[in-house]
Amino acid sequence: MIIKTQKVIPASEITDPHLFLQRRKVVKALLAAPLAYAGIHSGLAAGQTTPGNGLASHYQTDSTITPANLVKNYNNYYEFSLTKEQPASLAQSLRIDPWTIEITGEVEKPLRLDLDDLLKLQTVQEYVYRFRCVEAWSMVVPWLGFPLASLLKTAKPLSSAQFVKFTSIHQPEAMPLQANNTMLEWPYVEGLRIDEAFHPLTLLATGMYGERLSKQNGAPIRLVVPWKYGFKSIKAVVKIELLKKAPLTTWNKFAPHDYGFYANVNPAVPHPRWSQASERPLGSHFFTPRRKTELFNGYGEQVAALYRTMDLSHFF
Amino acid sequence: MLPKKLSPLDVCTAICLVPLLWLALDIFLDKLGANAIQALHIRLGDWSLRFLCLTLAVTPVQTLTQWRGLSDYRRLLGLYTFFYATLHLLAYLWLDHGLQWPIIAIDIWQSSYIWLGLAAYIIIFLLAITTPKRAKKRMGKSWKKLHRTIYYASILAIAHYFWQLKGNLADPMLYLLIILCLLGFRLLVWLKSRYLFGLMIPVKRNK
């Protein structure tokens, strides 16, 4: 579905290149918001649809959107703190302007782009996705972003590219756990198989709730892979490498029996120490039962084909 | 009518309710954060463990200070451990799971750290129901034996804490250290009494 609307937005409101670069896109993004908030499907960007691939339903969520203040105050961002409350304040010291992203490896045209220039080539849209943490809590977030695929294409991947490695910012002056070299190996690294990276559900997000991404939520640009546990959706990305072999990812390296490379949401495969069968949506009221976790976080219709031949309890 | 003079034990009984009032206030002021259910549940778990540590601390304090008459306090703190652990359990079953038994069953089955918590709770429960003086009298010698299982409960509780961890090791380490000290004290007392007891036994001599 392509939304065409002639809603006039005063130029004074169009201020933020990270979110909205052309008036046309603003209209689309803003329009998508109220629709999505009402729980109805919203639009897709022009030119990136392949009709009949079931894409429209990726906007569909059966839950209401989580209030923004909860999403901004409950963060796993171990570079700053092991608590969920502290990143909201500590992350404010992260420097994100200017921001450069590098795309290298098995590509025909390696790129080094300033984020503002990169965004000029992309159509930013709103995508309302469920987000499921491996710790068994979840939320529903209206991201603003664009498909990772449309960025990767600009670098012209070679056929030898089988995996994609993402690297987070290394900024020990701002990140206490990087400065002390504690907990995990820094900088944070994540990875996807090439078909996962090119899947239209996979986003690079630069905003949420109609605003720029807050720093504790991964500003200025983060990955969003809605059918995988949240730790796959790496924050503050500076480098994207296309590789022949699977990269060793941070949590997988730290605890290989607990966190696999795939990390697809799967209620049937418990974490070694706790169940993944149910989840606690943020903002639920007392005495509300947990939500039953769905295979691939409810995106099975779109992604199950990627794993058709795989034993999901082995490749967890 | 003038209120009866409060005994120190009464004051202590009231003070032990402060964590609960504090929680109630935080609920009322909506200060439990984004995941309020989990926050409440965790706070009750923390207080169960703190009261367990306090209960275990009474005997060492009594031994070291020769302070008499602390057993009523030990009893009180033990019952409060049970009280907060029960609220922790109820929060899990009711607040978090809305008493949806099929989901609860799967969650417990697949979460090994909960087994440890449940095992600790079963011990604390048995100790609580055998607290009345009548029960103590009726049980005779086995009462003391049963109530010594609080040592196992403390080990299970700390293992439960470690096993549910998602990253931060500092807090459970602190409690582990406290529990090791409290149990270590008993071990020392036991070794000492064994040693003294050993001296009193006439040693068989070879001719």
Ligand code: HEM
């Ligand atoms: C004497 C018994 C128990 C003690 C002392 C105890 C203590 C604790 C402590 C200290 C924590 C960690 C809180 C934190 O992260 O700071 C905890 C977590 C937890 N306990 Fe217990 N517990 C006991 C029994 C139980 C029982 C019977 C259950 C459930 C049937 C249970 C379920 C849980 C769960 C699910 C968590 C994880 C909370 C979360 O992170 O979401 N516990 N407990």
